[in-house]
Amino acid sequence: MSYKIPMGPYHPALEEPYKLDLICEGETVCDSQLRIGFNFRGIEHLAETRNYFQVIALMERVCGICSNIHTLTLCQAMEGLTGLTPPPRAQYIRVIMAELERLHSHVLWAGIAAKLMGFKTMFMTCFEIREKIMDVLCTISGNRVNYAMNRIGGVNRDITDPQAILKMVEALELEMAHTVIPIFTTSRTAISRCANIGVLTTEKAVSCGVVGPTARAAGLPQDIRRAAPYAAYEEMEFDVPVQPAGDVTARLLVRALEIMESCKILRQALAKLPPGEINTGDDKFPFTTGTATSRVEAPRGEVMYSVSWKEGSRTPSRVHVRTPTFANMPAIRWMVMGARLADTPLIQASIDPCYSCTDR
């Protein structure tokens, strides 16, 4: 006899509210239904009432983890409509901020995954490291969460002492290479809780159109930083980690390897930070009529913005956001099918879902 177990909208495994109704037979999950919308704020509609300064601050609040990515993608789209190109130094600073954000997002995810594995010490370790990353972000931007770094035509704040930031990054890299990654990849607790669970096959990953680490952990080598470089990514050397297994271990390994790749990118960007201006200095923007799109590789995967404007208007006529979790979440249904009930909190967390992003 099958029975339904509701997980959420409020549950210790969920960072934010959503609902997963699990249809079980015994301890095995046969199917599931996802319910979202608990964080729906109508942000896209609200954006149409905000001018070109206000809309940046508004879209920064789509997500509390990858706030910088949202303003970066939005500003790139708006630059497409104004014809402005940020100076090279601004492009490098954008890369630095994006990679620091990826680091803090991946370490945050590692902490939550550790907690769900029943590995509380690791949870505390990850959160201690994340604090240090946030200290770096705060040193650069003056803020811990909503950094307010991006503007049309560049960035708002300079990195005045790249060497000091580089030292902080090297210390972080050492700590992650010596603590987080070896424990996650070799500890019995981590392996026994993650291996062969929540499998998403390559075929299913393709048909669901998943993105980011979820796609790369299912054998798909897709990364917008490599496929369609933006900011200064074309000048960075880095690898795109891919794992074929499609299970939670693969998602964990991909993120662990991406932490090291982010450190590699940060070292290059800080070492090669070009001199010059950090923005174009404009404060009035000649928007042309039309639609511009922009895509960025956020920590959870590809973010896409479509921004429409009418010449002479101070407000956008449409802002559409496609977040990575919106693409990844439907795949949870296939990941939990056949899984043990006790594994479902970790499986759903393994895509690093963000419901605020998804609902907007």
Next chain:
Amino acid sequence: MSPLESISEKLGTTEPWIERGGAHWLPLGAMNVRELASAMNGLRARFVTITAYQLPKEEGFRLEYHWDLGGQLLGFSFQLAGNSIESIYDLCEAVDWIEREIHEGFGIDFTGREYEPLLLRKGDTPGVNLREAVAASNAVAASKEKI
């Protein structure tokens, strides 16, 4: 043959691609969205999203479908005289949530598919134009304030 040329050939069109606003756009003429989705499947392009636009006055809606092919963002625009268009959910599983979201936000009906309960606004009425509904309720609230 470039990837874009191979798409044109697959879609049977001689129209030139237009690079605009970060995407490559191809005018499709009389081609319908299901033919397009089948062609994209054949090319193993990755579905990205659909963006809906409400046009002024009684002009209807415009839907922009996006696929990614090897890092190139492809755009295809469909003008809707009314408020319905064929669903491509059976051809492309990845469109499920965005079709549902557009149905819930703009009241556009994607024909040939069934809708599960609301993604957003649980318990509310599906298939309404949320923008118009919000504008109407704001107008009512404003008139009450005046009184």
